[in-house]
């Protein structure tokens with residue numbers, strides 16, 4: 001609710017305009033009825049006044065035209081406010097997401113992120129463009145109708161209002177009951193959303209494993225559970241909702257006997273009776289729209305709470321230093337890190353000197369990727385400091401650190417855009433010639449020229465028109481264009497055949513020239529290209545130096561090589 005109110009303040013004038021126009025239009029809806037009453041009075045008079053009757057006709061026409069104008073103006077204001085606010089909020093949320101640590105993002109989960117960014121924010125269109133003006137005009141219509149009735153004949157006015165307290169009591173009880181069910185309802189919806197996202201992502205795996213894939217089962221369970229919750233909710237709420245609707249339409253049942261008695265007593269004339277009954281029939285019915293708005297508001301409030309909890313998540317703290325450090329030695333000093341409660345790095349102290357190429361090796365799960373991610377500040381260490389040229393990387397704004405550190409990771413994400421723009425991501429101001437030059441250096445130029453529109457070919461979502469090795473070379477081109485002094489490579493040859501691997505290594509050699517490079521070497525063959533090796537085991541650095549000295553002094557390293565040699569011997573034996 002506070003988020004909704006603060007949003008309303010941002011476009012207060014437009015919303016006020018929409019509200020005033022809606023209220024005016026609702027009041028003008030009464031004009032034809034008043035004109036009808038004036039006509040009836042004249043028609044039932046012994047000598048009807050023709051001028052007064054003509055005036056009543058003109059009053060109706062004028063009222064209708066003005067009402068149409070007000071409705072158009074109100075609609076324009078409310079839609080302008082709604083789309084403005086959606087734009088502002090979506091941009092604010094996207095910017096905030098960009099500044100959140102990866103940990104927070106993965107905790108939120110992609111299903112919930114999609115729901116908040118897309119569905120939840122979209123609900124604001126319904127609130128500001130439709131529900132809010134509609135509620136104001138509905139409330140005004142009922143209020144104005146009752147005020148007119150009270151002014152014309154207070155007895156019939158009170159009779160028209162009589163069912164309202166009972167109807168609102170029923171609805172209040174229904175709301176209170178619905179409130180207790182909402183949390184479960186939204187949990188089920190969240191589970192279904194997460195299952196949908198998982199299935200979309202896992203389509204290749206599902207195809208491979210057929211219908212037995214866990215994802216499909218989970219989606220089926222989540223959907224069944226959600227529809228059962230909605231069905232139970234609707235069934236249980238139906239009687240109270242029907243009672244409320246019937247009560248709101250029940251004004252006439254009270255007005256007819258009250259009016260009949262007044263007519264019989266001679267204290268009410270027939271024209272006034274007719275007018276009051278006509279107005280009273282539907283005077284409370286607009287409140288139905290107000291109540292519908294109330295139920296939808298509950299949904300929107302929950303959506304805004306979800307959005308609020310994301311916007312309240314603390315972003316990565318950023319420094320203000322924008323000048324680059326004097327050198328690009330990267331050092332970890334007593335760095336420890338846990339994913340939630342699971343310790344992954346313990347007291348890591350290691351230096352990657354300027355201009356050297358270091359291979360990071362260790363068993364799977366040793367913490368190599370995590371160490372690299374910390375250098376790019378995807379996460380913040382629990383303890384210790386990471387320095388670049390002696391400066392704590394936390395002292396740089398993320399945008400500056402981004403220009404200093406380039407990453408080439410195993411999974412390369414390509415945007416649904418041209419190849420040119422995908423490479424240009426590394427340096428948005430780069431010219432086409434610059435892009436072609438780095439693509440040549442990354443050994444990917446010929447592949448790009450073979451695509452239907454060359455550099456202007458649009459690559460499909462998640463880069464499915466390029467192979468794994470090609471995507472990696474494109475990622476290297478990006479990093480080359482970025483021209484960052486520190487480069488982190490996560491086993492960039494994982495997808496490659498021997499020829500492609502050679503092409504990639506040539507590309508990497510160009511990328512590494514004169515820079516501080518860390519290669520996460522999942523395959524020990526990558527070590528040939530490194531100046532030195534850092535060995536990790538169970539989240540600690542257990543050795544560093546040159547290959548030969550490590551082979552002699554570091555048991556973990558010696559075991560890794562022994563395993564590699566044995567695998568190669570077995571492979572050679574199998575081929576023979």
Ligand SMILES: Nc1ncnc2c1ncn2[C@@H]1O[C@H](COP(=O)(O)OP(=O)(O)OP(=O)(O)O)[C@@H](O)[C@H]1O
Nearest residue numbers: 106339344362363364365366367368369370371522
């Ligand atoms: N996002 C995450 N959330 C929770 N735990 C994680 C996350 N990423 C990695 N881990 C865990 O942290 C540990 C270290 O993982 P990391 O990826 O850093 O190891 P690695 O040495 O790079 O492994 P590999 O060579 O297999 O890629 C592993 O036990 C892994 O399960």
